[in-house]
Amino acid sequence: MLTGRNNQDDTFQVSTSRIAQFTTISGGTGTGTDTIALTGGGAVSLSGKTLTSIEAITSDASNTQITITSAQAAFLTSMGGANDTANIGDFIYLTTFGTPATRSARFTQLDLLRDAGVENVAWIEAGANNVATSITTGPNAGGILVTSTDTAGASWTNALLTLDATGNRVSKLTTNDDGTIVDWQYVADVLVSITTSNIVGERDSVTIQYDAAGRWDSNTTTYDGDLVRSTVLNYDDAARVDSRVETASSGFVTTTLFNDLVQRTSVTSDDTASNLYSWKTSTLTLDPATGLVTQKVTEFDNGNILTEKSSGGLYTTRVTTDGGVNEAFTTATQHFSGGVFSFQSNIYDNGTGYIVGSAAANTITQNNAFNDTIIGNGGADVFVFTTGMGND
Numbered sequence: 001m002l003t004g005r006n007n008q009d010d011t012f013q014v015s016t017s018r019i020a021q022f023t024t025i026s027g028g029t030g031t032g033t034d035t036i037a038l039t040g041g042g043a044v045s046l047s048g049k050t051l052t053s054i055e056a057i058t059s060d061a062s063n064t065q066i067t068i069t070s071a072q073a074a075f076l077t078s079m080g081g082a083n084d085t086a087n088i089g090d091f092i093y094l095t096t097f098g099t100p101a102t103r104s105a106r107f108t109q110l111d112l113l114r115d116a117g118v119e120n121v122a123w124i125e126a127g128a129n130n131v132a133t134s135i136t137t138g139p140n141a142g143g144i145l146v147t148s149t150d151t152a153g154a155s156w157t158n159a160l161l162t163l164d165a166t167g168n169r170v171s172k173l174t175t176n177d178d179g180t181i182v183d184w185q186y187v188a189d190v191l192v193s194i195t196t197s198n199i200v201g202e203r204d205s206v207t208i209q210y211d212a213a214g215r216w217d218s219n220t221t222t223y224d225g226d227l228v229r230s231t232v233l234n235y236d237d238a239a240r241v242d243s244r245v246e247t248a249s250s251g252f253v254t255t256t257l258f259n260d261l262v263q264r265t266s267v268t269s270d271d272t273a274s275n276l277y278s279w280k281t282s283t284l285t286l287d288p289a290t291g292l293v294t295q296k297v298t299e300f301d302n303g304n305i306l307t308e309k310s311s312g313g314l315y316t317t318r319v320t321t322d323g324g325v326n327e328a329f330t331t332a333t334q335h336f337s338g339g340v341f342s343f344q345s346n347i348y349d350n351g352t353g354y355i356v357g358s359a360a361a362n363t364i365t366q367n368n369a370f371n372d373t374i375i376g377n378g379g380a381d382v383f384v385f386t387t388g389m390g391n392d
Contacts, residue, residue: 004028004053013037016044016064027053038064041081046072047089059084073109079117085131086113091123094130094146094161097169107167110144127152128159140164190214213239236260250274263288278302302326314339322349 002022004010007030016038019025027034033055038044041061046068054075059066062081070090079086093110096103113121114134121132128148135143142165149158159174168189174182183195191214197205204222211217220230228249236242241262246254251273257266268283278301285295296308303323309316315336322330329346336342346354 001026004034005032006030008032010034011037013039015040016042016059019044019046022049024050024052025054026051027055029053035077038066043067051075070109073113076113076116076118083119084117085120085122086118087122089123091121092125093123093132094125094128094148104167107144107163111167114144124151127154135162140170143170211235215239248274250276252276259288261288264291299323 001024002012002014003025004012004027006028008028009032010027012025012035014036017040019036019038025036034053035056035058036046036051036054038057038059039061041059041064043065044067046057046066051072056077057066057068057072057075058078058080060080063083064079064081065085065087066076066079067087067089068076070088073086073088073091076086091106091109093103093106096106110121110132119133123130128150130146130148132144132146135141135145140162144163144167146161146163147158148161150156155178156174156176159172161172162170164170169184169186171186172182172184174184176182178200179198180200181197183193183197184191185193185195190212191210193207193209195205195207199205202224204224206222207218207220208216209218209220215235216233218230218232220228222228226249230247232245232247233241234243234245238260240258240260242258244256244258246256253270253273255268255270256264257268259265264286265288266283266285268281270281271277272280280299280301282296282298284293285297286292287294292313293310295310296306298306298308300306300323304326305321305323307317307319307321309318315334317336318334320327320329320332329348332344332346334341334344344356348354
């Protein structure tokens with residue numbers, strides 16, 4: 001046992017090897033500031049020792065490695081030299097981020113140890129060896145870098161957590177066992193993006209961005225061959241997704257609209273910029289409850305518009321509208337019964353009409369106010385005419 005004088009300022013100047021023989025160190029009773037002054041550097045452990053009435057612990061040499069408890073760490077006031085390490089056996093920090101008060105207290109403890117000249121603070125937490133070091137240069141100077149190495153067989157190998165001078169997270173870079181790298185980015189401790197790179201397979205990287213409310217905002221995926229696809233979510237005032245916009249590197253854009261129940265109401269594909277197909281835009285109108293298409297409108301590069309209507313997943317009509325001077329007809333309409341083609345009626349630019357049925361038995365209705373040529377084309381057909389609606 002090493003004991004100091006009562007009511008005196010005692011300094012126990014002892015080498016790191018010499019102090020190993022003492023199990024209890026006491027500064028005595030009463031007032032006074034009592035100090036353990038470690039000399040010569042090297043490794044020393046105080047965590048198994050009983051310290052009473054000790055107000056300060058110091059060291060005078062570089063490369064001192066001191067193993068202590070969190071309570072004992074509060075007495076570390078000065079570590080001279082460079083590359084000193086405090087191994088704190090019962091320290092926790094990385095698992096306290098969900099409890100702000102505890103997290104803040106732990107960061108303050110790291111900050112005080114830095115001020116005392118401790119270059120490295122090491123501890124074991126959540127199955128990993130962790131070392132906190134000071135950041136001395138760059139935009140995060142004054143902050144702390146925590147390097148973690150997995151020791152419990154988790155799916156990751158190592159992680160680098162960067163904290164600013166106030167303890168807010170700036171970034172976290174994790175290398176996984178499969179070689180993928182995950183980069184978390186924060187602004188004022190709020191997560192703004194996660195990028196996964198070095199992915200094995202057709203994808204090269206995936207970046208997810210978050211809005212100020214912490215909601216998934218966008219996803220950008222890069223593929224082999226420099227292909228890129230991004231997805232952006234937009235929210236209404238009630239924080240519901242009301243639209244999703246997907247853009248490919250070719251310029252092809254798909255926009256999906258949602259109702260208040262976050263059910264799809266329409267999907268519009270825009271090929272104007274990409275020019276991959278013979279059409280400019282294609283819009284599907286959906287039954288929100290069933291997801292079935294009720295209408296599809298396609299605008300072609302030549303100006304023609306095809307409007308396809310359905311009921312219960314079955315075609316009712318398909319109408320092609322001439323977009324200018326491309327066709328001799330104004331509209332060409334295919335009619336369906338139970339999803340099966342029944343007859344087609346064309347209206348021409350000269351005001352005449354032409355109607356022809358399928359080979360089955362059909363009910364064929366004239367084009368109102370046009371002079372129609374009507375052909376049943378076999379089968380027991382029924383023709384429906386209205387008085388005064390053209391010479392048919």
